[in-house]
Each structure stands twice: as C-alpha cells, then as structure tokens.
Amino acid sequence: xxxxxxxxxxxxxxxxxxxxxxxxxxxxxxxxxxxxxxxxxxxxxxxxxxxxxxxxxxxxxxxxxxxxxxxxxxxxxxxxxxxxxxxxxxxxxxxxxxxxxxxxxxxxxxxxxxxxxxxxxxxxxxxxxxxxxxxxxxxxxxxxxxxxxxxxxxxxxxxxxxxxxxxxxxxxxxxxxxxxxxxxxxxxxxxxxxxxxxxxxxxxxxxxxxxxxxxxxxxxxxxxxxxxxxxxxxxxxxxxxxxxxxxxxxxxxxxxxxxxxxxxxxxxxxxxxxxxxxxxxxxxxxxxxxxxxxxxxxxxxxxxxxxxxxxxxxxxxxxxxxxxxxxxxxxxxxxxxxxxxxxxxxxxxxxxxxxxxxxxxxxxxxxxxxxxxxxxxxxxxxxxxxxxxxxxxxxxxxxxxxxxxxxxxxxxxxxxxxxxxxxxxxxxxxxxxxxxxxxxxxxxxxxxxxxxxxxxxxxxxxxxxxxxxxxxxxxxxxxxxxxxxxxxxxxxxxxxxxxxxxxxxxxxxxxxxxxxxxxxxxxxxxxxxxxxxxxxxxxx
Amino acid sequence: xxxxxxxxxxxxxxxxxxxxxxxxxxxxxxxxxxxxxxxxxxxxxxxxxxxxxxxxxxxxxxxxxxxxxxxxxxxxxxxxxxxxxxxxxxxxxxxxxxxxxxxxxxxxxxxxxxxxxxxxxxxxxxxxxxxxxxxxxxxxxxxxxxxxxxxxxxxxxxxxxxxxxxxxxx
Ligand SMILES: Cc1ncc(C[n+]2csc(CCOP(=O)(O)OP(=O)(O)O)c2C)c(N)n1
Numbered sequence: 001x002x003x004x005x006x007x008x009x010x011x012x013x014x015x016x017x018x019x020x021x022x023x024x025x026x027x028x029x030x031x032x033x034x035x036x037x038x039x040x041x042x043x044x045x046x047x048x049x050x051x052x053x054x055x056x057x058x059x060x061x062x063x064x065x066x067x068x069x070x071x072x073x074x075x076x077x078x079x080x081x082x083x084x085x086x087x088x089x090x091x092x093x094x095x096x097x098x099x100x101x102x103x104x105x106x107x108x109x110x111x112x113x114x115x116x117x118x119x120x121x122x123x124x125x126x127x128x129x130x131x132x133x134x135x136x137x138x139x140x141x142x143x144x145x146x147x148x149x150x151x152x153x154x155x156x157x158x159x160x161x162x163x164x165x166x167x168x169x170x171x172x173x174x175x176x177x178x179x180x181x182x183x184x185x186x187x188x189x190x191x192x193x194x195x196x197x198x199x200x201x202x203x204x205x206x207x208x209x210x211x212x213x214x215x216x217x218x219x220x221x222x223x224x225x226x227x228x229x230x231x232x233x234x235x236x237x238x239x240x241x242x243x244x245x246x247x248x249x250x251x252x253x254x255x256x257x258x259x260x261x262x263x264x265x266x267x268x269x270x271x272x273x274x275x276x277x278x279x280x281x282x283x284x285x286x287x288x289x290x291x292x293x294x295x296x297x298x299x300x301x302x303x304x305x306x307x308x309x310x311x312x313x314x315x316x317x318x319x320x321x322x323x324x325x326x327x328x329x330x331x332x333x334x335x336x337x338x339x340x341x342x343x344x345x346x347x348x349x350x351x352x353x354x355x356x357x358x359x360x361x362x363x364x365x366x367x368x369x370x371x372x373x374x375x376x377x378x379x380x381x382x383x384x385x386x387x388x389x390x391x392x393x394x395x396x397x398x399x400x401x402x403x404x405x406x407x408x409x410x411x412x413x414x415x416x417x418x419x420x421x422x423x424x425x426x427x428x429x430x431x432x433x434x435x436x437x438x439x440x441x442x443x444x445x446x447x448x449x450x451x452x453x454x455x456x457x458x459x460x461x462x463x464x465x466x467x468x469x470x471x472x473x474x475x476x477x478x479x480x481x482x483x484x485x486x487x488x489x490x491x492x493x494x495x496x497x498x499x500x501x502x503x504x505x506x507x508x509x510x511x512x513x514x515x516x517x518x519x520x521x522x523x524x525x526x527x528x529x530x531x532x533x534x535x536x537x538x539x540x
Numbered sequence: 541x542x543x544x545x546x547x548x549x550x551x552x553x554x555x556x557x558x559x560x561x562x563x564x565x566x567x568x569x570x571x572x573x574x575x576x577x578x579x580x581x582x583x584x585x586x587x588x589x590x591x592x593x594x595x596x597x598x599x600x601x602x603x604x605x606x607x608x609x610x611x612x613x614x615x616x617x618x619x620x621x622x623x624x625x626x627x628x629x630x631x632x633x634x635x636x637x638x639x640x641x642x643x644x645x646x647x648x649x650x651x652x653x654x655x656x657x658x659x660x661x662x663x664x665x666x667x668x669x670x671x672x673x674x675x676x677x678x679x680x681x682x683x684x685x686x687x688x689x690x691x692x693x694x695x696x697x698x699x700x701x702x703x704x705x706x707x708x709x710x
Binding site: 117118121122125126129146178179180181302303304307308 | 603610
C-alpha cells in the first residue's frame with residue numbers, strides 16, 4: 001500500500017522507537033505535522049527552534065536515546081543551527097528533520113529557501129537532502145544509525161515539501177550498510193597490553209575522564225578500575241558525573257576553570273590516561289608540556305581525536321567501556337599509595353574560601369547547599385558563564401548524566417531548553433536549571449513550553465546583572481576596561497515567572513538560602529528562584 | 541613541507557566534493573591539487589589529493605577525511621611506489637620566427653601540439669608536475685597566454701590496487 005513521504009517519515013520514527021520529538025512547524029513541514037496527528041509520538045512545541053534542538057539534546061542526555069527535533073525550511077532550519085552545532089561539540093546523538101522548498105524550486109532563492117545541508121555540513125556528523133521519496137526509509141534508518149553509533153553526533157535530514165506529499169511503498173530496511181562507516185569498538189589487544197604494562201611501571205598515574213566515558217556508559221567500569229588499582233581520576237567539564245564528585249579518588253575538574261588538586265595531579269603525573277576526552281584547550285591546554293615528561297595514553301572511539309592536540313605514547317581506538325573492561329583484567333599491579341598521599345595534600349587546597357557578605361548570596365555556598373538537598377537521581381542543567389563553572393565545581397554530581405552542560409561549544413541559552421528535555425526524558429527526577437541572568441534571557445521564552453506542558457522544572461538564576469564571565473576576562477586581561485557587559489535594566493524575573501504561572505521568589509543574602517531552597521524543592525511544580533550575586537564574585 | 545599524495549575512494553554523490561573541500565578549508569589544511577573522476581565502479585569516485593604539509597598534517601587530513609561518511613577508503617601513496625601524472629594545456633604566442641623553435645621544444649618534451657592559430661600554438665603535455673613545470677619554464681620566453689592544469693592523478697605500481705570493499709594485493 002502506498003503512503004505519503006510524510007507518513008513514511010512518521011512511521012520510520014516510530015520504528016526507531018521515537019516517542020517524543022521537539023519542534024516548531026511551518027509551511028514546508030506541514031505535511032509531516034499533518035501525518036504526526038495520526039501517531040502516538042508526542043510532540044513538544046518549543047518557543048524557538050533553537051530551544052527544540054537543545055531540548056532534544058537534554059532529552060538524549062538523560063534517556064540515552066537519540067534526540068529528535070523538527071523545523072520548517074529557511075528561518076526554522078537556521079534557528080536549529082546553534083543547537084546542532086552544540087550537539088556536535090558534545091557528541092550528542094540527534095536527528096534533526098527540516099522541511100525544504102519543493103525540489104523544482106531548490107537553488108532559486110525562493111521564499112524560505114536556505115541551503116541547510118550546506119550550512120550545517122561543517123558541524124554535523126552527516127546530513128541528507130532527500131531527492132527521491134523512495135530513499136526516505138533508508139535515509140532515516142541510516143541517520144539514526146550514524147547519530148547513535150561510533151562517536152555519537154547530530155545528523156540532519158532535509159525533506160523537500162513535495163517529497164513529503166509524494167507517495168512510496170514503505171519498506172523499512174532491517175540493516176544499514178554504509179561502505180565508508182564501520183566504527184571500531186574493540187580496542188586492539190596489543191595496545192591494551194601495553195597500557196597494562198605502562199600502568200604497572202607508573203608511580204603517579206592519573207585517569208582523565210571526558211564526556212566519552214559517560215556516553216559510552218563506561219562510568220561504572222572506570223570507577224571500578226580506579227578503585228581496584230587506586231588510580232586517581234580528574235574529569236573534564238563534560239566528564240563531570242563519570243565518577244561521583246565526592247568519591248575519594250576524584251580530584252575534581254581540571255583546566256583553566258578547574259580545581260587545584262586536579263591540575264596538580266595532571267602536572268605531576270608520569271602517566272596520563274585520557275579516556276573519551278578531546279583534549280580541548282580549556283581542559284588540557286598544557287597537554288603538550290605534560291607529554292614531554294609523562295606517558296600519554298589516549299582512549300577514544302574517534303581515531304581523529306587521537307594525536308590531534310597532544311602527541312600520544314599509546315593510542316587505542318575503540319569503545320571506552322570495552323577497553324576499560326579489558327584493561328581491568330590485564331593490569332598486574334600498581335602502587336600509588338605515596339602518590340595518593342601527596343594528592344590528599346593538594347585536595348585540601350581545593351576548599352573554597354567563602355567571602356563574608358551580607359547583601360549577596362554566595363553562589364558557591366548556594367550550590368553546595370543545593371547538592372545536600374538533591375537526591376541521587378536529580379539532574380542539574382547549566383547555562384554558560386560563571387554560573388556554569390560554579391555549578392561544575394560546587395554541585396556534587398553523583399551519577400553519570402546528573403550534570404548537563406554545554407561543554408564543547410559553550411552555548412548560552414542551552415540550559416533552560418535542555419532542562420526541559422531532561423525533565424521530559426526523566427519526569428521522576430528533580431531537574432534544576434542553573435543560569436546567569438544573561439544566558440537565561442537567551443531562552444527565557446521557553447518558560448512558555450514549561451507552562452504549557454506542566455513541567456516541574458526548577459530554575460535558579462544567579463543574577464549579577466552582568467555578563468559575569470566576560471566581565472571577569474575584561475577585569476583580568478583588559479585592565480578593567482569594561483565593555484558591554486552590564487545588564488543593569490534586567491527585567492523583574494520574579495514577575496516574569498509569575499506571568500507564566502510559576503511560583504517564584506528572590507533572595508539576596510546567605511541566611512535566606514536554607515529556607516528558600518526548602519520552598520524551591522518542596523513540590524514538583526515549576527519554581528524560579530532568583531539570587532542576587534556579587535558582581536565581583538570570582539569564578540574559581 | 542613536503543607534498544603527499546592521498547588516493548581517496550568516495551561515494552559518487554553530489555555534495556561529497558564540497559564536504560571534502562570544506563574540511564580542508566575549515567581545518568586549515570593546504571590542498572595543492574584535487575582531481576576527481578569516477579572509477580570502474582560507477583557508484584564510486586576517486587579523488588587524488590595532493591597535500592602540502594608534514595607527517596602530522598597528513599595524518600590529520602587522513603583521519604578527518606575518514607570521519608566523513610561518504611569516504612570509503614584512503615591510502616597515502618608512496619612516491620617511489622606509484623605513478624603520477626598531470627595534464628596541462630599551454631597556449632603560447634607563436635610568430636613565424638619562433639614557431640619552429642617552439643615545435644622543437646615540444647618534441648623534446650614529448651608533448652603535442654593540439655591547436656594552431658596565426659598567433660598561437662596550444663601544447664598538450666602529460667607527465668609529472670616537474671615535467672609540466674619545466675616545459676612551462678621553457679615556453680615562458682615566448683609569452684604564455686593561458687595554462688590549464690588538471691592537478692595530479694596517481695596510481696600504485698604493480699599488482700596493488702585500492703578498491704571499495706577491500707584493498708587487495710595480488
Ligand atoms: C551564545 C553565546 N554568546 C556569547 C557567549 C560568550 N559568553 C560566555 S560567558 C558569557 C557571559 C554569561 O553571562 P551570564 O549568563 O549572566 O552568566 P554569568 O557569567 O554572569 O554567571 C558570555 C557573553 C557565549 N558563550 N554564548
């Protein structure tokens with residue numbers, strides 16, 4: 001029986017076990033939206049396509065499924081771009097579906113036409129322009145396969161509107177066969193043996209865990225490995241949660257915004273074992289220097305990451321979980337007691353000194369207090385800026401996936417929609433979005449999405465009336481010549497929240513933290529808590 | 541900096557060339573030349589890419605290219621173990637007094653004259669990049685009007701060949 005391309009697209013999503021999608025309609029995607037009415041797939045209407053992409057990302061990160069977002073052609077498609085690029089940087093499996101003008105009009109600059117495959121080509125894992133309705137089932141199958149296997153990432157499918165109305169005999173392929181795409185999962189045994197030997201002869205090994213550990217679901221085996229051989233662990237921003245934040249072997253986040261002990265460990269190690277991290281400049285900017293004196297082991301599913309930013313003594317390509325599993329069995333011995341002792345001294349220097357203030361809320365104290373009140377299954381989602389780093393270093397993430405942030409691209413406006421996706425993916429969890437006043441305003445209208453879907457998302461605004469992190473850069477590197485970082489005429493966030501029907505309040509000193517957090521977390525309703533933060537408060 | 545030749549099998553689809561070219565510009569790699577043509581299998585094209593750079597660059601180029609879904613296989617060709625050619629058409633000024641000298645030079649290079657007009661000769665030459673350059677140098681004295689070059693294509697010597705599906709050696 002023949003069905004339309006739009007019906008086929010919906011059917012293919014169903015066959016991929018997609019149950020929730022995020023999007024925003026328009027003329028060029030109307031046939032799809034029409035077909036969606038006959039499906040059980042739940043659609044969340046966000047307030048901006050960027051919100052849809054970020055929500056799909058947050059949803060993916062808590063469910064482990066491929067997030068799906070949908071937009072119309074032209075402006076709808078371009079609004080998705082930041083979300084796609086964000087997912088690419090953080091290796092989040094995502095399928096983005098865009099409408100396109102009809103095939104015969106492509107290339108003529110007609111109404112709402114944009115070359116979205118060309119535009120997204122540099123920052124998505126792969127993309128398709130569907131030119132024949134018969135290809136649609138294969139393309140959808142391939143897209144989900146590519147997005148979720150190997151190093152995960154976003155894949156875009158651009159579907160001209162006449163392809164959506166054209167008809168086909170729908171047969172969904174069972175398997176994909178893409179000649180040029182065969183990810184390698186099993187680590188090379190010879191390389192694993194070499195690592196085992198290197199660990200055995202190392203005095204000061206360190207594991208550096210990146211986001212790849214979480215996406216490979218390798219957190220547990222990594223933690224067990226670290227425990228068995230007593231190897232300390234540092235994490236990148238994306239690796240937070242890979243090992244419990246309060247685990248005695250966790251030295252914390254490394255890098256320019258990291259903590260003392262983590263950086264001390266990396267600078268004094270004789271064997272750095274990097275797992276699922278892309279050695280970004282913020283985290284391991286000095287990796288080249290480390291490499292001069294220490295051995296560097298790099299484990300990654302993406303061969304192109306290895307040797308890209310740091311020369312590697314022992315490279316291993318494959319799935320972090322499988323490799324660490326093999327390694328767990330292969331290491332003979334490892335004596336790190338002296339090393340751990342010296343790190344314990346360093347850890348003492350991690351302790352933050354809190355400033356005495358009476359007219360502000362201290363964000364570090366606030367986040368530490370929040371941690372105490374959240375259960376293990378709570379999820380913290382951040383915006384970008386000082387708020388993100390305060391959360392990274394002071395929220396105690398106990399489980400993989402409990403700390404969600406735009407680590408790779410550093411996208412302001414990510415937190416609120418990603419929090420929405422997270423809450424929809426894990427409705428039973430308490431989801432707290434932490435934002436600065438600047439980044440919160442980039443996605444503020446998504447409060448409408450929260451209201452419409454009755455989502456009990458908690459929003460914590462750390463309001464310093466500044467683009468705090470940029471202000472800090474200008475303070476330290478531009479001799480306090482402050483340029484365009486003042487948000488003095490911020491709206492009354494409490495009133496805005498009330499307009500959306502949220503409970504809301506504002507606090508402005510540390511003594512209010514306790515009781516405010518109590519109310520904030522009391523029930524499962526949306527709540528906005530605005531906290532006055534000292535504009536002079538430092539990031540680390 | 542040295543030149544490295546990469547032989548790359550790709551899906552014969554629209555968009556692949558722009559993906560490859562885009563990757564080079566975005567990652568700051570220098571392409572010296574890029575030649576594309578379909579292979580014995582109509583679904584597969586071969587790109588011969590000449591890259592200017594050190595070992596690190598070539599490794600990065602290969603790894604990043606490998607990430608593209610449309611790329612099927614990549615092989616770096618060793619100079620000593622491969623044959624490479626470039627084709628050029630050179631349109632040079634020719635007067636009654638210089639014509640015979642040009643013809644002589646063309647013969648020495650085993651090139652061909654493929655078009656003649658009152659004031660010009662068009663020479664076709666195929667060979668290594670060096671050979672093409674040498675002829676160009678010789679012809680420059682007469683005044684070159686136009687040059688078209690294809691960029692390098694290359695193939696491995698002997699029984700080795702690169703195929704989609706398997707890289708075989710007989
Ligand atoms: C979309 C986007 N634009 C600009 C930036 C640059 N940027 C990084 S942090 C920052 C300031 C963030 O201010 P705010 O959200 O108020 O957080 P704070 O640093 O004050 O906690 C800016 C502008 C960015 N990361 N993303």
